[in-house]
Amino acid sequence: MKQPIYLDNNATTPLDPRVLEAMLPYFTEKFGNAASRNHAFGWVAEEGVDYAREQVAKLIGCTEKEIIFTSGATEADNLAIKGVFEMYKEKGNHIITAVTEHKAVLDTCKHLEKNGARVTYLGVKEDGLIDLAELEAAMTPETILVSIMYGNNEIGVIQPVKEIAAIAHKHGALFMTDATQAVGKIPVDVNADGIDLMAFSAHKMYGPKGVGVLYVRRKNPRVKVTAQMDGGGHERGMRSGTLNVPGIVGLGKACELCRLEMESESIRLSALRDKLESTLNKMEESYVNGNTQHRLPHVANISFKYVEGEGLMMAMSDLAVSSGSACTSASLEPSYVLKSLGLSDDLAHSSIRYGLGRFTTEAEIDQAIAVTEKAVNHLRELSPLWEMFKEGIDLSKIEWAEH
Amino acid sequence: MAYSEKVIDHYNNPRNVGTLNKDSKFVGTGLVGAPECGDVMRLQIEVSEDNVITDAKFKTFGCGSAIASSSLATEWLKGKTIDEALSIDNMDIVEELALPPVKIHCSVLAEDAIKSAINDYRVKNGLEAIVLEKSHH
Numbered sequence: 001m002k003q004p005i006y007l008d009n010n011a012t013t014p015l016d017p018r019v020l021e022a023m024l025p026y027f028t029e030k031f032g033n034a035a036s037r038n039h040a041f042g043w044v045a046e047e048g049v050d051y052a053r054e055q056v057a058k059l060i061g062c063t064e065k066e067i068i069f070t071s072g073a074t075e076a077d078n079l080a081i082k083g084v085f086e087m088y089k090e091k092g093n094h095i096i097t098a099v100t101e102h103k104a105v106l107d108t109c110k111h112l113e114k115n116g117a118r119v120t121y122l123g124v125k126e127d128g129l130i131d132l133a134e135l136e137a138a139m140t141p142e143t144i145l146v147s148i149m150y151g152n153n154e155i156g157v158i159q160p161v162k163e164i165a166a167i168a169h170k171h172g173a174l175f176m177t178d179a180t181q182a183v184g185k186i187p188v189d190v191n192a193d194g195i196d197l198m199a200f201s202a203h204k205m206y207g208p209k210g211v212g213v214l215y216v217r218r219k220n221p222r223v224k225v226t227a228q229m230d231g232g233g234h235e236r237g238m239r240s241g242t243l244n245v246p247g248i249v250g251l252g253k254a255c256e257l258c259r260l261e262m263e264s265e266s267i268r269l270s271a272l273r274d275k276l277e278s279t280l281n282k283m284e285e286s287y288v289n290g291n292t293q294h295r296l297p298h299v300a301n302i303s304f305k306y307v308e309g310e311g312l313m314m315a316m317s318d319l320a321v322s323s324g325s326a327c328t329s330a331s332l333e334p335s336y337v338l339k340s341l342g343l344s345d346d347l348a349h350s351s352i353r354y355g356l357g358r359f360t361t362e363a364e365i366d367q368a369i370a371v372t373e374k375a376v377n378h379l380r381e382l383s384p385l386w387e388m389f390k391e392g393i394d395l396s397k398i399e400w401a402e403h
Numbered sequence: 404m405a406y407s408e409k410v411i412d413h414y415n416n417p418r419n420v421g422t423l424n425k426d427s428k429f430v431g432t433g434l435v436g437a438p439e440c441g442d443v444m445r446l447q448i449e450v451s452e453d454n455v456i457t458d459a460k461f462k463t464f465g466c467g468s469a470i471a472s473s474s475l476a477t478e479w480l481k482g483k484t485i486d487e488a489l490s491i492d493n494m495d496i497v498e499e500l501a502l503p504p505v506k507i508h509c510s511v512l513a514e515d516a517i518k519s520a521i522n523d524y525r526v527k528n529g530l531e532a533i534v535l536e537k538s539h540h
Contacts, residue, residue, distance in 0.1 A: 346441075
């Protein structure tokens with residue numbers, strides 16, 4: 001078994017060798033600029049891009065013309081939100097999003113607030129889902145955009161996108177979703193779901209880094225975004241810049257593989273995830289974070305009370321996972337996503353996120369369970385809080401020295 | 404972030420983990436930090452009649468650097484007089500463990516834990532608590 005075991009597939013996924021194979025010719029003999037209209041080098045590159053566009057469109061149920069290639073999901077989020085804000089400012093300046101969004105959405109909204117936008121940040125319920133009644137109540141005639149993520153990167157919960165889209169549309173607003181963690185993992189259909197704009201990236205679905213997509217609806221309604229980069233007018237004028245042909249070809253192949261393998265893969269992954277989660281949840285004082293019904297098949301987020309996440313990751317150096325503890329950052333603030341579920345700071349500090357992927361095996365999951373149990377038990381032996389808990393001392397009654 | 408070899412050593416083989424009888428008048432206990440900040444250290448010393456620290460134990464909830472800082476502190480405390488123990492500076496710990504800037508607060512916490520344990524011992528034995536510089540971290 002390869003060490004360490006990679007269980008951080010929400011951060012990025014390894015490139016599938018089949019994707020690499022599809023990409024390779026576009027680095028060398030098929031090196032042309034897809035915008036070169038007057039010779040064979042350009043045509044060959046353009047063909048590759050066109051084919052990739054079809055592969056992407058097929059995965060999400062749209063037409064090729066609705067795909068705008070970008071450098072990744074962060075750029076796509078920026079282009080969607082800033083682009084809609086500029087394009088629809090005659091209609092209004094109000095945007096609705098949620099506190100558990102990725103920073104690519106939250107910080108873009110914060111930026112727009114300085115430029116005259118009014119932004120509502122919806123809270124979430126204990127399970128990580130937004131309250132639809134709260135969304136409905138927040139809608140105003142000035143609302144131009146509702147931006148709510150499809151699946152959450154930290155806890156994996158899936159928002160009720162169809163219902164959210166319906167509410168947005170009823171009030172004449174567009175619905176945008178950051179679907180970076182969802183596309184390729186679960187069925188996402190822009191028409192069935194009522195999505196007007198959607199951002200995602202290749203490297204979360206076994207494609208290369210540095211390439212992503214903004215889906216922009218062309219019919220019912222026809223959506224437009226103001227370009228955020230000036231240049232040669234590529235991608236129907238919405239995103240200038242020479243196309244990253246090998247990356248786009250890789251993204252296309254990655255989408256095709258996800259489409260063909262999603263059904264069996266999601267069954268396999270959720271079985272492995274459930275095994276990991278239910279075994280670890282049997283440990284004393286361990287808590288599963290987020291809704292366990294509506295969520296992605298490959299994510300588990302668990303807090304092990306009375307041990308600290310970063311210390312825990314150090315004890316689990318054979319596992320590559322991530323923690324909601326932010327002990328390394330200057331702020332010492334734990335994950336804002338976990339805190340928004342109402343988790344106390346100490347539980348947020350004690351959380352570990354396991355992100356399974358296409359190359360995760362059952363043997364690796366068994367190993368991950370054993371490593372985690374050993375590490376948690378070891379650290380609890382070292383933990384004064386665990387000792388106090390075992391003695392029946394109520395930790396909330398202690399006056400902790402502030403620092 | 405990569406940890407130094409010394410941090411990893413203390414983390415994997417922590418010295419002097421355990422609990423002393425906090426009700427004994429020869430034992431001083433320092434409990435510093437807070438769960439919501441992600442680190443809590445409990446450091447205990449046992450002091451002989453001639454003011455020498457004969458034993459030290461710790462338990463720490465926190466990251467690797469916090470565990471290593473408190474483990475190192477107990478190692479240093481054993482055999483020292485109270486006065487010598489009071490002169491341990493957090494920067495000595497930073498240097499010994501090669502802690503990066505973001506982890507300096509772990510060493511500060513260890514220094515606080517030492518002083519707080521000494522004060523607990525002093526107060527128990529009818530001595531005045533030493534006024535500590537308020538550390539900011």
